[in-house]
Amino acid sequence: MVKQGVLPDALTKPFWDAANDGRLVIQNCKACNRLQHPPAPACSQCGSGDNLEWKEMSGRGKIYNYGVVHDCPVRLLQDDQPFNVAVIMLDEDPGIQMYSHLPGTPVDDVPVGASVEVMFEATANGQKVPEWRIVA
Amino acid sequence: MTTQNAPASMYRTTEGLGLWEHRGKVAAVGIGHSPTARRWDGKPETTMGANSILALRKAIADAGVSPDQIDGLVIDPVTTTGAYWPEGKPIPMDVVNAYNTTGDPLDGIAKLSAEWLLKNMPELENVKFTMYGTGCMSHAIVVAAQAVGDGLAHTCLVLKSWHNLEGRYYQGGANAEDAIDGTSAISRLWGTPASYGTALQFAEYCRKYGKSHDMMAPFMANSRRNGLMFPEGYWAQHRPEQLTPEDYLAARWIAKPASLFDNDIPIMVSAAYLFTTAERAKDMKQKPVYILNHASSRGRPRGITPTLDEVEAETGKTGRMLYEGAGITANDLSFENMYDGFTLFHQFHIEGLGYRGMKFGDALDFYQTDISIEGPNPVLPSGGNIGSGRSRFWMHTDCIQQLQGRAGARQVTGVKPETAVSGGPMPLGGNFTVWSASPD
Ligand SMILES: [Zn+2]
Numbered sequence: 137m138v139k140q141g142v143l144p145d146a147l148t149k150p151f152w153d154a155a156n157d158g159r160l161v162i163q164n165c166k167a168c169n170r171l172q173h174p175p176a177p178a179c180s181q182c183g184s185g186d187n188l189e190w191k192e193m194s195g196r197g198k199i200y201n202y203g204v205v206h207d208c209p210v211r212l213l214q215d216d217q218p219f220n221v222a223v224i225m226l227d228e229d230p231g232i233q234m235y236s237h238l239p240g241t242p243v244d245d246v247p248v249g250a251s252v253e254v255m256f257e258a259t260a261n262g263q264k265v266p267e268w269r270i271v272a
Numbered sequence: 273m274t275t276q277n278a279p280a281s282m283y284r285t286t287e288g289l290g291l292w293e294h295r296g297k298v299a300a301v302g303i304g305h306s307p308t309a310r311r312w313d314g315k316p317e318t319t320m321g322a323n324s325i326l327a328l329r330k331a332i333a334d335a336g337v338s339p340d341q342i343d344g345l346v347i348d349p350v351t352t353t354g355a356y357w358p359e360g361k362p363i364p365m366d367v368v369n370a371y372n373t374t375g376d377p378l379d380g381i382a383k384l385s386a387e388w389l390l391k392n393m394p395e396l397e398n399v400k401f402t403m404y405g406t407g408c409m410s411h412a413i414v415v416a417a418q419a420v421g422d423g424l425a426h427t428c429l430v431l432k433s434w435h436n437l438e439g440r441y442y443q444g445g446a447n448a449e450d451a452i453d454g455t456s457a458i459s460r461l462w463g464t465p466a467s468y469g470t471a472l473q474f475a476e477y478c479r480k481y482g483k484s485h486d487m488m489a490p491f492m493a494n495s496r497r498n499g500l501m502f503p504e505g506y507w508a509q510h511r512p513e514q515l516t517p518e519d520y521l522a523a524r525w526i527a528k529p530a531s532l533f534d535n536d537i538p539i540m541v542s543a544a545y546l547f548t549t550a551e552r553a554k555d556m557k558q559k560p561v562y563i564l565n566h567a568s569s570r571g572r573p574r575g576i577t578p579t580l581d582e583v584e585a586e587t588g589k590t591g592r593m594l595y596e597g598a599g600i601t602a603n604d605l606s607f608e609n610m611y612d613g614f615t616l617f618h619q620f621h622i623e624g625l626g627y628r629g630m631k632f633g634d635a636l637d638f639y640q641t642d643i644s645i646e647g648p649n650p651v652l653p654s655g656g657n658i659g660s661g662r663s664r665f666w667m668h669t670d671c672i673q674q675l676q677g678r679a680g681a682r683q684v685t686g687v688k689p690e691t692a693v694s695g696g697p698m699p700l701g702g703n704f705t706v707w708s709a710s711p712d
Contacts, residue, residue: 141451
C-alpha cells in the first residue's frame with residue numbers, strides 16, 4: 137500500500153526529515169517536560185513556543201485500538217480496501233498516539249495491546265513515514 | 273455591515289458559572305424549513321441560498337411577526353463538511369446573477385454570508401445585528417440565545433443551511449491529490465473516513481463494557497421510524513423506507529465498526545428559527561419555548577483522536593454544565609434529543625447527561641428497552657440525522673415542536689413534554705441547549 141506523498145512544511149519538516157533518516161522524533165516542551173503530537177507551533181500546556189524541541193523516541197509502542205477501513209476517501213488507497221488503521225501509543229508516553237496500517241497484520245485480526253516497533257515506509261513521492269509492525 | 277464570528281465570551285464552557293443569567297428570558301417561537309434534496313440540481317430556484325430565504329420567510333410567518341420587526345440574524349456561514357466546489361469547475365454565472373451578489377460568486381451556492389441574505393431579503397430592513405455561529409445549528413442557537421439575552425437583538429432569526437453537490441462526499445480536495453502537506457499528513461495519510469474516529473471510540477466502548485455493534489439495531493429502527501414521521505425530513509420526503517434491524521445488520525462497513533447506516537446521508541436543506549425575548553414572545557402566533565441554559569464543550573484530545581476516557585470526561589462535564597445553568601437535574605428531562613451523526617456516539621452524549629439515571633456503559637442495554645415516543649423513556653424522538661438526513665438540526669426543531677405540542681405524528685405520548693435537551697455535534701466540541709415549556 138502506497139500512501140499519498142508528503143510535502144513537509146515548516147512546522148513538520150524535522151519530523152519528516154528524521155523519518156527519512158530512520159528516526160522517530162516527537163515534539164517536546166522543555167519547560168513542561170511534556171511531549172506533544174501532532175506537532176503544533178506552541179506547547180498545548182504552557183502555550184509557549186519558545187521551549188519546543190524534537191526528541192528522539194525508542195520506536196516502541198502498543199496497539200491501543202483499531203478500526204477497519206472499507207470505504208476510504210483517499211483515492212490512492214482505494215485499491216487496498218479493506219485495511220486496518222490502528223492507533224499506536226508510544227511506550228515513552230501513552231498520551232502520544234500515531235496511526236498505523238500495521239503492515240503484515242491480517243485485516244481485522246489485530247491484537248489490541250500487542251507490542252509494536254516503528255519502521256519507515258516510502259510514500260508516493262519518496263518521503264518516508266513512520267509505520268509500525270507487531271513484535272513477535 | 274461586516275459580520276463577525278461570535279466571541280468566545282458568548283459561550284458557557286466551564287462548570288461553576290451558576291444559573292444562566294438569561295434563564296427563561298429567551299424563547300424560540302417560529303420554525304421554518306426548506307424542502308430537502310439529495311443534491312443541488314443546478315437550478316437557481318433550488319440553490320442553498322434559495323432554500324435559506326425560504327426557511328427564513330417561513331420562520332417569520334410561523335411566528336406571526338412582520339419582517340420589519342426582525343433586528344437580528346445569526347447564521348452558520350459554512351454550509352458543508354465535505355461537498356466542496358471542485359477547483360477549476362466553472363461557476364454558473366446565470367445562477368449567481370439570478371440573485372443580488374456579494375464579491376464571492378459561490379456565496380449563496382456553496383457558502384453563505386449574512387450580507388448575501390440581507391441583499392436578497394430586502395424585507396429585513398431593520399436587521400442591525402448579525403453574527404456567525406460557525407459549525408452547526410447547535411452553534412448558531414447558542415449564539416442567538418445569548419445575543420437576545422444580552423439585548424444585542426430582540427427578535428432574531430437563526431439559520432443553518434446545507435448544500436450538497438454532485439459526486440461523492442469528502443472525495444475531492446486533498447483526498448484526490450498525489451501528495452499532501454506535512455501537517456495534514458500526520459493524521460490524514462492513513463485514509464480514514466469521517467466516521468473512523470467515532471468507530472474507534474465505539475470499539476473501545478464495546479471492549480470496556482462488553483457490548484456489541486448489533487445492540488445498536490433497536491436505536492437505528494427507532495430513529496428511522498421517528499424520522500419517517502418528520503415531514504420536513506429527507507427520508508420522509510423522498511425515501512419512506514423503514515430501516516429494519518436486519519437491514520442494519522446486513523449493511524456494508526464504512527470504517528468497521530461503523531457501517532453505512534451509522535453514517536448520515538448528506539443532503540441539501542435549510543432551517544430557521546425565530547428567537548425573541550420571553551416578554552415579546554407572549555404575543556406571537558406560536559407557544560414560546562423557553563431556553564433555560566446553553567453550554568458548550570471545547571475539550572480537545574491530547575492525542576490524534578479522543579480516547580474513551582476523554583470522551584466520557586467531557587460528556588459528563590457537559591451534562592453537569594447544562595443542569596447547573598438551567599437549575600434542573602436529569603430527572604427533569606422529558607426526553608433527550610442529542611446528536612446522532614454518527615450514531616455510534618449518541619450513547620456518549622446521553623450517558624454524559626445521565627438520562628433516566630444512565631451511567632457510562634448503560635446506553636446500549638437501554639436501547640433494548642422501550643425507547644419509543646409512546647413510552648416513558650423516549651430516545652431521540654426527532655429521529656436525528658439517521659431519521660431525516662444530515663442537517664444537525666432535526667433535534668432542535670423537534671424539541672421546539674414537541675414542547676409546543678405540534679410535533680404531529682411524532683408527538684411524544686408516554687411523557688408530558690416539559691423539558692428537553694438537544695445539541696452536538698461531537699462529544700468533544702459541541703454546543704447544547706436546554707428547552708422548556710415554562711420559563712420557570
Ligand atoms: Zn510547555
